[in-house]
Amino acid sequence: MKKLQIKIPLILPEVTDEKDQCVDKLIEQLQGKNGLEEVHVADETDNGVPQLCIHYNHELISIDQIQKLAKRAGASIIDKYGHRLIEVEGIRHTRHARKIEEALNRLDGVLQSSVSASGMIGLEFETVKIDEAEIFKSLRKEGLNIITTEVEVERYIRETARDDEQMGQTEKKAHSHEDGENHDHSHGGIFGKNTELIFSIICGVLLGIGFGLSYIEAVPSWVSLSLYITAYFFGGYFTAKEAIQTVAKGGFEIDFLMLVAAIGAAILGEWAEGALLLFLFSMGHALEHYAMNKARKSIAALAELAPKTALLKRNGKTEEVGIEELSIGDIIVVKPNSKISADGVVVSGTSSVNQAPITGESVPVDKEPVDNPDKDWSEEKDIKDENRAFSGTINGNNTLEIKVIKVAKDSTLSRLVKLVNEAQTQKSPTQHLTDKFEKYFVPAVLVLVGLLNFAFLVIDETFSESFYRAMAVLVAASPCALAIATPSAVLSGVARAAKNGVLIKGGRPLEDLGVLTALAFDKTGTLTEGKPKLTEVVALSDVKVEELLKIAVAVENLSDHPLAKAVVRDGKERLKDADIPEAKDLEAVLGKGVKASLGSNKVFIGNLDLFESLDDKKPSKETEEKVRSLESNGNTTMLIRQNDDYIGIIALMDTPRKEAKNTLKKLKKLGIKRMIMLTGDNQKVADAVAKEIGLTDAWGSLLPEEKVEAIKKLKEQESKVAMIGDGVNDAPAMANSTVGIAMGAAGSDVALETADIALMADKLETLPFAIGLSRKAKSIIKQNLWVSLGIVALLIPATVFGFANIGIAVLIHEGSTLVVVFNALRLLGYKRN
Template identity: 70%
Template sequence: MNTQNENEDQKHDHGGIFGPNTELIFSIISGVLLVTGFVLSLINGFPDGISFLLYIGAYFFGGYFTAKEAIVTVSKGGFEIDFLMLLAAIGAAILGEWAEGALLLFLFSLGHALEHFALNKARKSIAALAEIAPKTAVVRKGNQQKEVPVEKLQVDDIIIIKPNSKISADGVVVKGTSSVNQAPITGESVPVDKRPIEDETIDFQDEKNSPSSENRVFAGTINGSSVLEVKVIKEASDSTLARLIKLVNETEEQKSPTQQFTDRFEKFFVPSVLVLVVVLLFAFLVIDESFSDSFYRAMAVLVAASPCALAISTPSAVLSGVARAARAGVLVKGGSPLEDLGDLTALAFDKTGTLTEGKPKLTEVLPYGNTTSDELLASAFAVEKLSDHPLARAVVAGAEERLGNKKIEEADTLKSVTGRGIKANWMGEEVFIGNKGLFEEELGVSLPTELANILEKVETSGNTAMIVKKSSEFLGIIGLMDTPKKEAKSVISSLKQIGIKRVIMLTGDNQRVANSVASEIGITDAWGGLLPEDKVDAINKLKQQENKVAMVGDGVNDAPAMTKSTVGIAMGAAGSDVALETADIALMADNLTDLPFAIGLSRKSKSIIKQNLWVSLGVTALLIPATIFNFAGIGIAVLIHEGSTLLVVFNALRLLAYDK
């Protein structure tokens, strides 16, 4: 936790001889002494001194923590609500109103203790993150296994993860297959299958090398029913979980727009109240009443105008909202993005890997002339198997799926034509696979009219088209496409239903591909052919057209655009340092369905913040004139004052139960 928060915790230390609930126990003792003293004072003939001593005891136990915090604050040259309450209680004692003074301190300390208890409930949701990682790990050194503290793990250590146990560090699987429950980090409800990485020698300290989700595991997640051996790629202090805890703890420092408003309001309001109290102290000079009556009224106004509920109304809601989001695998960096997210009118998405799978798939197999589909696929498979290009791997995977176990003769002598395609020898003949430019510009061969028409249709539908030719004979066309995620269409529909007017897709792909994907999933605007710097310009343009705009991307190549947007949202941020640092909101899982949840939570948070402001300001607006005109005394004022404070805190805690 940061230094500022540590100082706050030290200042508001509620522990003592009875443990962390000492303040609550002290307030209860104060209440018992107060009630006992009051009851005894009603008994005729009972010595008044006994009730007086009980009231003194109630003052001590009720005012102990109030005085403690007031002294700390005043010693630093400031004052808080505790100082004002202590002043009012001392004033009541000076007037001989010991019962009312004791009641004030009892209710204030009880309210403070309950408020502390309630807010701790939200903080514990966040603090629980720190408890999900195991404290030790089993390290394999040759044939030996040794249990060591996780903080002593080093990069490249091999750790053994037993069935149904927590994973100790961020790493990649090098042996074994299992399903891993990643809910503690990403919020995913379904376990994710893990398998060994093909090349153990890859240096994952290089930012360019990022393991795939099927190979990567995170500290704090839970292994399934099989043993895994995992190569550590991050030290404990730099794990995704550690970074997540650090960033969530920092959110308490980042004030929301509403909180900034209430802070500004308090700067003017509190001095105004103090001026009013001073004026009321001398009311006896103007109106026909005693000094003690004026003094009592001034103390009652001091209690009524103390902005406790106002001060806690927004932070309690923000803390609860952030805690609820973290529990669902959504990292919200403070009150500002939490509030802004609910005001969005437009969402801009990166296409590849955000709205689409990010992996091309074989979608079209269109033979030409007398060629069969199997012949076309076999030739493409044999040649592309020699290439390590992502499109080649997609062709091989798709062909294997469609051809089954059919035996295919291997090709050889692969040669690439940069930006055009490839060629290789297969079954004694040359096979060419590439785009239109390979044949018409490199080879000087015109496409037959019918084949050119097929090519036009394939490309218009958003596919990347590859023409296959063996010797002098065209075999046909195969098409590949980065297909939309299965949940993309329903999520876009949900976003529109909750009031997002424009859903824009920004992509480097050509406009035809952009239009095809957009029409399939329901995007309102598709902007294609954009470089990273063009996406920044696009966000600036959208901000001029719309109220608030969010950019949703992977946090790497989209970082500049995310920075320019009102709210930057990173998808699949688990394990991505850039995404965690860049984004205002990080969806830890690569799951679009978390987006409507996050927006819904933001809107609920804003609603509760508004409710809390109305309650806190409304109670203050009613209590000040009520105490000025003697409709309410110190006892009633503190009862309503503390009641409103507890009301806003418990109202904020409703966010912890927000349904995903």
């Protein structure tokens, strides 16, 4: 396994010495991340700037991820390494993608490249050694057209607009590029994108007619021969084209081998068999392209969610503008049943919005205006779901006015499109394994084929018979199905997940998610609502519950403490329209409670510590016991005293999400053995929540760095552990887990960037779907590997011993490739439980 080493020049704010404890903390946070082998301060500096030396496994982590981790840990990174996502046209299949990857990795300065057959290239390079122009030049040498390096929504919109303008025209389209060149992106030939398929059908028809006429004695044999030769042209056109391009670059591909086998068949006078080989091979390729395009289109469909224009409100009038013209702070008008054009907050109107395109939520979300429309909401981190709007979501029956908080290229939809496209370039562990297997397998097959050509020297047969057998083995042993087995499943799985509001960043998290045995959850906002609710109102002495609540609401109305706001909100709800008296002279006692005047009475609300230090009027033992009993069940309690009398207790709690208990039951059914809650709350609160929703473990009173230690401990016990949180406070713990899963990522840029898997909606119930999909993907990958390896294992001996000829070999070979691809496409139809 190839290990890479990079040195990142870094600047830690207010740190002058690389031996500072902040550097130690940074190293500690990075050290446990999956894929990082060793992290230490380098011996030499870069112009006086300390350098962090990182040894990493590129199969598990990218430089881009390392730099993001370092930045989140507090380091300012000097831009020494480039990370680019490039979309190209001209990659014919998975094996071609691998050849391009190998060519890029040979370039001086390219640290790592990952090329997907879908046309996405992920590149990491040293900016001082190589620039984009050289990389583009290399890609063009490989016969590729560079579409763009801006894999964002606006580019898709421009493409769609251009396609609309040119609808019905057949001339070649060209796209303008940053470097000033134009590149032809037309496909195939005279029949456009379907040329390969149509050529294959023509080949099959000619072969069928020729074969049929060969049985009619009145028809001269040259007629069938002419049809077979013509079939050779149509069936072999693309095969020959690919073979010549590959051989010209010193490569040796399946297309060349198939062409040799077909020519060999013609030399031996087996024209019909050669034509059949070319027909089946070209048809298999055409159908493979069709099937892979289906998965690619599912991903491209994400970008098509974005409207091209917006109705901009300016000086009391509305005008239609392109979404790329929108600026932060602009007000856009969204008409009923139309798409929302930008990320923003609702400033006028109420409506229900279908957020399924972004978050996967099946039920529309009610939207209402923010309290302060004039505020700059673009820097606000905590925007309520009822106020927030996402680009690409669909408005209901009423008109909305929305204030733009993100420009088009930074919108949630644009980032989602970019991250999903990036996911296509991230290889899974199984794909790395099959790539390594092929490196040794293909040369071994070529040696075997070479030896079989000389079999006539050992056994009683002619050279032509030995040559024919060798060609049949060549066809049988070609690992086409193996090459596409994993990428097709990963592509389909990522596309299906994205449609349901789950962003899976590549093959590794897709595979890892399915083999998890333990899940660690953050408590606040993940398993619980994230806001305290009034749970108990206990009246003491002769005071009625309603009267007690009025006193509590009146006093807490003067405070802006989160607990006070919860008392006021829930208290008013319980009191309905009852008149609330007015309190005054609020005085806060830090960490203990408040005092205030209510009419002629003095009211005290707080914890037991408040009354311990107040005066000698202490609560009774029974009252204290009642308070401690409520606290042992996870409640935060407030004792209320009016003058000298203790009149009641109110209790609040961050209550579990409604769906939490049912979701955990589903996860248990899926075979998750341990479900652990990690929280900063005290152990009593943790135990109470765990008992209520059915967790196996609850670990309380944890600091953020202790959560990281908890994850490391769990990994030792369970090997595969996921951390589920909001992606902000839980980022270090997520980085150290096998799979980091962020909830509510649609509203958080940090969550989108940090997690391996992002649940776009703030919905815990999406988790079983994601795990179920991963299990299905893992199962399909295994099936594909068994099919592809099994067919090769059966066909090689069958052709070596003459039980199968070239025709049968190519039929089974191409059939297995199609079985593998269409099996992978089943993931696109995966249903959530």
